[in-house]
Amino acid sequence: MRSTITRLTLAAASAAFLLGTAAPSFAQTDASAPAAADTAASQPLTKAQKRAQTRAQHKADRKAARAKNRAELKKLEDNGYQPSQNDPNYPQNLQNAQKKANAAGGASQ
Known part of the structure; x- marks a missing residue:
């Protein structure tokens, strides 16, 4: 008889505990969800979050x-510049390719 009462008491206490912890999660409405998101967004960032954000930027x-440098080099190569060539006229060839690229860019605009 005593073990039955102990088991029933334990079962009742467990049920009360489970219902007590589950009730607050059901009490939230959809209207309270954006408010919770706003409070999280308004909190200052931690050092680790700031560092991660800075690194990502x-x-x-x-x-x-x-990407910009590769596009510029591709444009110059398409207009006759060859960077891998050991050319004594290096600056002149680069300038000629730049003139062609600018002329082609100006004509297409």
Whole structure:
């Protein structure tokens, strides 16, 4: 008889605990969800988050700069510049390719 009462008490206590922890999650409405998101967004960033954000920005900037440089080099190569060539007329060939590229760019605009 005593073990039955102990088991029933344990079962009732477990059920009360589970219902007590589950009730607050059901009490939230859709209207309270955006408010929770606003409070999280308004909190200041931690050092690690700031560092990660800064690194991501630098990575994006470097990626954009590399893409711009590759596009410019491709444009010059298409207009006759050959950077791998050991040419004594290096500056003149580069300037000629730049003039052609600018003339082609100006004509297409």
